[in-house]
Amino acid sequence: xxxxxxxxxxxxxxxxxxxxxxxxxxxAFFYKGHDISSLKMLEDGDTQAVFKDTARxxxxxxxxxxxxDGGMNGVRLRLWVNPxxxxxxLDYVLALASRLHAAGQAIYLDxxxxxTWADPQHNNAPVAWPTSLEPLAATLxxxxxxxxxxxxxxxxPLALVSLGNEIRHGMLWPLGHVDVEVEPEDARVxxxxxxxxxxxxxxxxxxxxxxxxxSTQQPAVMLHMDNxxxxxxxxxxFSSLTATGLVTPADWDVLGFSFYPFYGTTAxxxxxxxxxxxxxxxxPGTPLHVVETDFPARCDGEDAPxxxxxxxxxxxxxxxxxxxxxxxxxxxxxxxxxxxxxxWEPTWLNxxxxxxxxQDAILFDQDWSQYPxxxxxxxxxxxxxxxxx
Ligand SMILES: *[C@@H]1O[C@H](CO)[C@@H](O)[C@H](O)[C@H]1NC(C)=O
Ligand SMILES: *[C@@H]1O[C@H](CO)[C@@H](O)[C@H](O)[C@H]1NC(C)=O
Ligand SMILES: *[C@@H]1O[C@H](CO)[C@@H](O)[C@H](O)[C@H]1NC(C)=O
Ligand SMILES: *[C@@H]1O[C@H](CO)[C@@H](O)[C@H](O)[C@H]1NC(C)=O
Ligand SMILES: *[C@@H]1O[C@H](CO)[C@@H](O)[C@H](O)[C@H]1NC(C)=O
Numbered sequence: 500x501x502x503x504x505x506x507x508x509x510x511x512x513x514x515x516x517x518x519x520x521x522x523x524x525x526x527a528f529f530y531k532g533h534d535i536s537s538l539k540m541l542e543d544g545d546t547q548a549v550f551k552d553t554a555r556x557x558x559x560x561x562x563x564x565x566x567x568d569g570g571m572n573g574v575r576l577r578l579w580v581n582p583x584x585x586x587x588x589l590d591y592v593l594a595l596a597s598r599l600h601a602a603g604q605a606i607y608l609d610x611x612x613x614x615t616w617a618d619p620q621h622n623n624a625p626v627a628w629p630t631s632l633e634p635l636a637a638t639l640x641x642x643x644x645x646x647x648x649x650x651x652x653x654x655x656p657l658a659l660v661s662l663g664n665e666i667r668h669g670m671l672w673p674l675g676h677v678d679v680e681v682e683p684e685d686a687r688v689x690x691x692x693x694x695x696x697x698x699x700x701x702x703x704x705x706x707x708x709x710x711x712x713x714s715t716q717q718p719a720v721m722l723h724m725d726n727x728x729x730x731x732x733x734x735x736x737f738s739s740l741t742a743t744g745l746v747t748p749a750d751w752d753v754l755g756f757s758f759y760p761f762y763g764t765t766a767x768x769x770x771x772x773x774x775x776x777x778x779x780x781x782x783p784g785t786p787l788h789v790v791e792t793d794f795p796a797r798c799d800g801e802d803a804p805x806x807x808x809x810x811x812x813x814x815x816x817x818x819x820x821x822x823x824x825x826x827x828x829x830x831x832x833x834x835x836x837x838x839x840x841x842x843w844e845p846t847w848l849n850x851x852x853x854x855x856x857x858q859d860a861i862l863f864d865q866d867w868s869q870y871p872x873x874x875x876x877x878x879x880x881x882x883x884x885x886x887x888x
Pocket of ligand 2: 553556557876
């Protein structure tokens with residue numbers, strides 16, 4: 500299955516490369532993506548969001564078209580299991596993915612395996628799912644198979660799927676919770692058994708889908724960690740997971756790391772490079788991505804956090820500078836396995852802090868003069884992925 504998936508990725512990447520006009524044809528495809536999961540909600544809700552392209556005389560355009568002109572070639576979309584209807588449920592994500600596929604974007608499906616946010620602080624199993632391990636694993640496996648078929652049935656090829664979101668503390672809590680600080684090591688490995696069982700079940704769900712799929716494009720399977728700057732964490736975490744004997748490196752095709760400037764001053768480019776070079780050596784040939792990043796255009800006041808790269812200006816130009824440095828680090832990984840950089844939620848006009856203590860890390864200025872409706876004016880940073888910027 501690993502071999503056939505690798506072949507699948509090869510075909511997939513060849514297809515995207517052939518269809519990507521800016522790619523020159525010969526270089527490996529490099530993803531320059533944005534996570535725009537909230538976009539449709541913002542357009543459909545009271546906010547009735549509209550986007551203006553300031554580089555084109557404030558023309559009203561779809562956000563994805565403005566971002567595509569700025570170099571975007573892929574979109575990342577989160578999927579929740581049984582959320583409040585309309586919040587990243589399957590119908591919502593299918594509708595948005597269908598539109599973005601039609602616009603020529605590669606689609607990266609980000610499974611949260613939860614009814615709401617999944618990250619290191621929240622990663623609860625869906626409320627309606629079984630509460631013992633084997634039945635939960637079976638439900639998860641069937642869910643992955645059926646949701647992947649739903650994308651195929653809707654005519655939406657998936658380039659990437661991540662099995663869980665930022666799973667440093669595991670996923671599908673409580674059964675899939677992990678703690679990397681547990682000592683001694685054998686106790687830590689035991690602590691990883693639930694997560695390993697569940698991750699493997701999700702991976703088998705992808706394989707079940709591939710076995711019954713008639714599509715020629717199969718998704719690359721990603722495992723997604725946060726704190727991409729902390730190599731000690733990554734080493735311990737991956738060694739604990741694989742020491743269970745339940746998951747091997749053949750169970751992921753691609754690795755993704757989150758890397759933000761405002762959750763600790765050790766999140767430096769140098770430390771990111773250390774982690775990515777470690778991963779390139781530990782798992783040879785595995786493509787690596789920074790799958791979540793962003794940078795503030797505004798970050799002041801008493802609660803403003805100290806940023807990890809203080810030389811980069813807090814501004815739209817700084818947003819571009821940050822992402823371009825991240826891209827350089829990813830592209831410089833040993834063996835050339837760096838494969839993508841993804842900016843988190845650049846269009847979220849009514850939630851601009853993006854979970855940080857900074858005021859605004861999105862890529863559009865907001866005009867609320869028609870409240871509750873909102874208009875977003877593109878900043879220069881919408882062009883962050885252009886080679887010439
Ligand atoms: C943003 O707007 C959407 C759609 O109108 C709404 O559902 C959501 O609650 C708003 N978010 C915030 C943080 O106000
Ligand atoms: C675009 O809109 C912004 C914000 O309203 C305004 O400051 C700017 O002058 C407009 N530009 C053009 C070319 O109309
Ligand atoms: C995966 O889903 C397909 C389509 O619904 C189904 O035919 C197949 O039996 C499923 N595979 C397993 C192992 O359940
Ligand atoms: C890095 O991760 C290790 C292992 O989880 C942890 O003990 C350490 O505190 C982390 N380093 C920083 C700077 O947070
Ligand atoms: C705004 O974003 C933060 C995380 O970035 C999230 O926790 C919160 O739920 C969001 N608000 C809404 C209404 O979606």
